Amino acid sequence: MNFPASFHISQSRRKLLHSLLLTTGGIITQSVYAEALTLTPRATEGPYYPDHLPLDQDNNLLQILGNQAPATGIITEFGGRVLDVDGKALNGTSVELWQADTNGCYIHSKGAPKGKERDPQFQGFGKITTNEKGEYRFRTIKPAVYPGRTRHFHIAVLQNGKRLLTTQLYFAGEPQNETDGLLKRIADEQQRLSVIRDFKPLTSDSQELVATWDIVVGLTPEDPEKRRGGPPPKR
Numbered sequence: 073m074n075f076p077a078s079f080h081i082s083q084s085r086r087k088l089l090h091s092l093l094l095t096t097g098g099i100i101t102q103s104v105y106a107e108a109l110t111l112t113p114r115a116t117e118g119p120y121y122p123d124h125l126p127l128d129q130d131n132n133l134l135q136i137l138g139n140q141a142p143a144t145g146i147i148t149e150f151g152g153r154v155l156d157v158d159g160k161a162l163n164g165t166s167v168e169l170w171q172a173d174t175n176g177c178y179i180h181s182k183g184a185p186k187g188k189e190r191d192p193q194f195q196g197f198g199k200i201t202t203n204e205k206g207e208y209r210f211r212t213i214k215p216a217v218y219p220g221r222t223r224h225f226h227i228a229v230l231q232n233g234k235r236l237l238t239t240q241l242y243f244a245g246e247p248q249n250e251t252d253g254l255l256k257r258i259a260d261e262q263q264r265l266s267v268i269r270d271f272k273p274l275t276s277d278s279q280e281l282v283a284t285w286d287i288v289v290g291l292t293p294e295d296p297e298k299r300r301g302g303p304p305p306k307r
């Protein structure tokens with residue numbers, strides 16, 4: 073499997089940037105450095121962070137422990153590294169994923185659109201702790217598009233129980249990306265592009281999708297007040 077590390081800059085380029093800083097006595101615009109690693113943009117948590125967490129919370133959302141049948145939907149895998157802005161891998165960081173199932177329903181008491189039912193075989197929420205290389209990975213399904221939004225995953229990154237980042241991950245090529253309010257709200261183009269990934273078929277004859285996504289976080293915990301996207305809409 074090929075995993076291009078989109079935010080990785082080579083050691084030689086880092087050294088070059090560093091020596092530029094030294095030789096110019098530090099007089100170098102921040103943008104030169106910022107160009108190297110793009111901070112993953114924040115997004116509101118939205119109304120459907122699970123209000124009751126599933127018993128099984130592992131990083132394979134396809135299969136609930138003890139259930140026979142797997143979730144319905146197109147199998148989708150993604151993973152990458154959690155990095156700080158200097159490119160340092162963050163070990164022991166918790167990455168959480170929550171998302172709509174194949175019917176557009178969340179694990180939330182108000183998370184089902186009118187007339188839709190949650191897939192009981194889909195875990196809906198999962199988490200994983202990064203290893204010493206900062207790596208994380210999820211195996212899940214392609215989330216359905218539900219009214220008012222383009223296709224997306226919700227992601228949170230926590231360190232020592234404190235939320236560092238809440239964000240959303242998008243699929244390249246989705247027509248609704250052009251009109252999605254939350255995606256369009258990301259003013260910085262580099263940041264916006266950093267959360268839109270190309271989910272490609274695993275093999276030429278496979279329906280299964282795969283993508284790589286590195287998450288770049290600041291180390292100051294998030295203000296919990298700013299994360300909420302308002303109460304769940306009445307459905």
Ligand SMILES: [Fe+2]
Pocket residue numbers: 118120172221224226
């Ligand atoms: Fe959502």
